[in-house]
Amino acid sequence: MKKIILIIQREYITRVKKKSFIVMTILGPLLMAALMVAPVFFATMENSSLQKVAVIDQSKKYEKVLVNTKTISFEFIKDKSVEDIKKDFENSGYNALLTIPENDKTYTVYSDKQVEITVISYIEDEIEKFKETSNLQKDGISPEQISSAKENIYISTIKWTNEGDEKSSPVVGQIVGFIFAIIIYMFIFMYGVQVMRGVIEEKTSRIVEVIISSVKPFQLMLGKIVGIAMVALTQFLLWIILTLIIVSTILPMFGVSGGQLVNQNAQNTEIVQNASNNEFADIVPALLNTNWTLLIFVFLIFFIGGYLLYASMFAAIGSAVDNETDTQQFMLPVTIPLILAFIMAQGIMRDPVGDMAFWFSMIPFTSPIIMPMRVAMESAAIWEILLSAFILILTFFGTVWVAAKIYRTGILMYGKKISYKELWKWLRY
Amino acid sequence: MEILQAKNVVKKFGDFNALTDLSLSVEEGKIFGLLGPNGAGKTTFIRIINQITAPDQGEIFLFGEKLNHNHISDIGYLPEERGLYKKMTVGEQALYFAQLKGMNQKDAKAELVKWFRKFEIMSWWHKKVEELSKGMQQKVQFITTVIHRPKLLIFDEPFSGFDPINADLLKNEILELKKEGATIIFSTHNMESVEQICDNIVLINKSKKILEGNVYDVKQTFKSNIFELTFNGHFDKMRASLSAEYEILSVNEIKNGSKIQIKILNGLSTNELLTKMISFGSVSSFQELIPSMNEVFIKAVNQAG
Known part of the structure; x- marks a missing residue:
């Protein structure tokens, strides 16, 4: 036992002291923060550059329609022709010129460079809206009637629990679950390969x-597997802490608030692109209502279990070959279930209680990715979690036993290309 | 006293016999040469002593006890293919290996400092192994092998990779360790070093023991009654007077006469030869040619087929 601790210590300390570890630990959260901040940052950037649009409106209808926004300002010009403005366009400070003819049918935007798409679509929207309303009015429908005909509905989701009703948001579960899947997938791969490299x-x-x-x-x-697992957990923990520090201290310096961050990123996520603003109001209470204790516990169990399962297989591969280039034929069958689980994750996210979700969260080679995701989406029963964890742990012991047999023979076998047949023989030594 | 005893050890890898019925014993405080051509089974035997692999049949006794896990700290092993962690510093690494052998950190450090001073390599302590030359790495590895003062040391080709100066330094260290009471198993292809430092040897060929004993005795059994002498006088007359039992193998003219190699066939004494020679001239040197370990090795292996 003392010696295992010694080995764990060595594996841990030499890895944590490596430059690549330190760089990754610092760079990871910075990158994550940058990914979160960039959209918000660019959104604020856009605000600052005001688009000035000159308008020659011969129909004389639109002065009240095209109102200034935060990013676009309109200037209606009455005493100049298009030619006049074109001549002096560069010095005029305008970004674009919009012309509306008397017949109010053809609209043109002139500029000496590409006009921003947001400007065009804003103008289009406003003119369309105006014409729609005025057309309806011509048919005798009043503006009041129009607005009362419009309905904007929002479905709020309430979950019945033993503690009473709770606001929940499927969006939050999906995001959290998907992040879990990514993290577990990434760490199993990164650190599993490290185990293999160490053995080689x-x-x-x-x-x-x-x-x-x-x-x-x-x-x-x-000792090697456990030592590296601790490196993984250390890195993971440091990432969380550093990300929190960055988000809570550095971001406000850029004038970005946490709420903005959540909304901006949620809007950027494909899953919720179609969600209306009302739904975002539910995100914060839903985040608070999430059962974090259970979630983190499940995450850790499957994170560690999945890592141990794969790391022992990677260790066996490492012991069977002489150099990294020979690993491919053995790597493929080991990584396929892992990659498959990750691909399946997106489908399962849409249907977290279906058959596929159930089976993939039971098969121990895919459950480390699928189960925490299902738990985050609150779609796995307690007995399912326990059964899946039990299968995972049992399989882990099985794999370690097999891996140890291959490892024992493999590490002393040099200069021989190993086939599957050979591996089978080692198992029975 | 015998420190290590192997009794009828058999090891097979599939259909391949690595060791067949090998029995041997190593005397305490002696340097024991484990010899044999490549693939004879030496490394397998060493791995069995180190409990890296287990024999299929037979038993190994160390200090009279059946070999078990407690013996690990009594053995120091320098494998032929050497390796250290490239990215670790020399000091950390040496400490790690010493602790794996069961030393506590404090003792290990004190002992390491002693050895590093002795080899004048204290300045390497914080260097990474990859910064050292191969010979320097060998020195570090040698220290990690002997650091825990094991009673049994196993050196597999210890001199490979060393320049003559460092090889000599190492040889003296090995003899020093012997003087301090360590028993050493020494596996090598370099027969010259066997003659210099080994007390006893075992020669293994194709998984079987074909020769064993004291280096002097072994060589004696392989001598073939060939004598070399320097003769100055009437060579032709002398030659004519010799009977057929004296076979002259070679004659080389040198400054003060001829250097002659003579094989004496069954039962004749050297005195008779000398008496005859002196009557035709003078003999300025006379010695029996004892085969070198190199010749013994080749002869024994060839005889065993």
Whole structure:
């Protein structure tokens, strides 16, 4: 036991001290913060550049229709022709010139550069709206009738729980679940491959022979897997802390508030593109109502369980080959379920209680990604979570046992291309 | 006293016999040469002693006890294919290996400092292993092998990669360790170093033991009654007087006579030869040619087929 701790310590300390770890730890949250801030930042940037549009309105209808907005200002010109403005356009400070003829049928925008699409669509919208209203009025429908005919509805979702009714938002569950899936997928891959590389390093540099004259191969393998798991958790924890620090201290310096951030990013997410503003009002209470204790607990169980399962397979692969280029034939079957789970995640997000969701959250090779997602979307029953975790842990012990057998033989086998048949033989030694 | 005993050890890898019925014993405080051509089974045997692999049949006894996990800290092993973690610093790494062998951190550090001073490599302590040359890495690895003062040391080709100066330094260290009471198993292809430092040897060929014993005795059994002498006088007359039992193998003219190699066939004594020679001239040197370990090795392996 003392020796396993020694191995874990070495694996942990040498990795945490590496430059690449430190760089990634700092860069990760910065990148994440940048991804969150960029849309908000650019949105505020746009506000600052005001688009000035000159209007020659010969129909004389639109002075009251085209009103100034935060980003577009209109200037109605009566004493100049198009030619006059064109001559002096560069110095006039206008970004565009809109002409409306007397017959009110053809509309043209002139400019010496590409006109912003938002300007065009704003003008289009306003003119359309105006014409629609005036056409309806011609048919004898009053503006009051029009506005009372319009309905804007919003469905609020309330969940019955034992503690009483709670506001919930399926959007929040989806986002949180999907983030979980991404994180678990990424960490299993990144750190599983690190385990494999570590094993290959020890094998090719022949360190392994010295070490296993002191410890059992199983101890070495387990020490490495656990040590690297702790590195992963450290990085994960640091990422969360650093991201929180950045979001809470640095962002306000740019004049970006947390609420803005949530809304802006939610709007950018594909899932919620069609949601109306009312729904965003539910996000904060829904976030507060989420059962974070259960969620984090499930996340950690499946995060660690999934990592251990895959890391032991990666360790076995590492022990069977002589260098990294030989790993491919074994990597493929191991990574396919992982990638499959990640691809399936998007479909399962739409139907988190269906058959597919159920089975993929039970199969131990995909459950580490699918189950936390389903839990985040509150669509997994407690018995499902427990059963899935149980299967995962059981499979983990099975894989470690198999991996240890391959590992034990593999680390001392040099200069031989290993086939699946050979691996099968090692299992029965 | 025997420190290590192997009794009828058998190890197979599939259909391949790595060791067949190998029995041997290593005396305490001696340097024991484990010799054999490539693929003979030496490394397999060493791995069995180190409990890296287990024998299929047979038993190993260390200090009279059946080999078990508690023996790990009594053994120091320098494998032929050496390796250290490239990205770790020398000091950290040496400490790690010492602790894996069961030393506590404080003792390990004190002992390491002693060795580093002795080899004058204290300045490497904070260097990464990848910054060192191969020979320098070998030194570090040697220290990590002996640091926990094991009673049994196993060196597999310890001199490979060393320049003559450092090889000599290492040889003296090995002899020093022997003087301090360590028993050493020494596996090598370099027969010259076997003659210099080994007390006893075992020669393994194709998984079987084909020769064992004291280096001197082994060489004696392989001598073939060939003598070399320097003779100055009437060579032709002398030659004519010799009977057929004296076979002259070669004659080289040198400054003060001829250097002659003579093989004496069954039962004849050297005195008779000398008496005859002196009557035709003078003999200025006379010695029996004892085969080198190199010759013994080749002969034994070829005989075993």
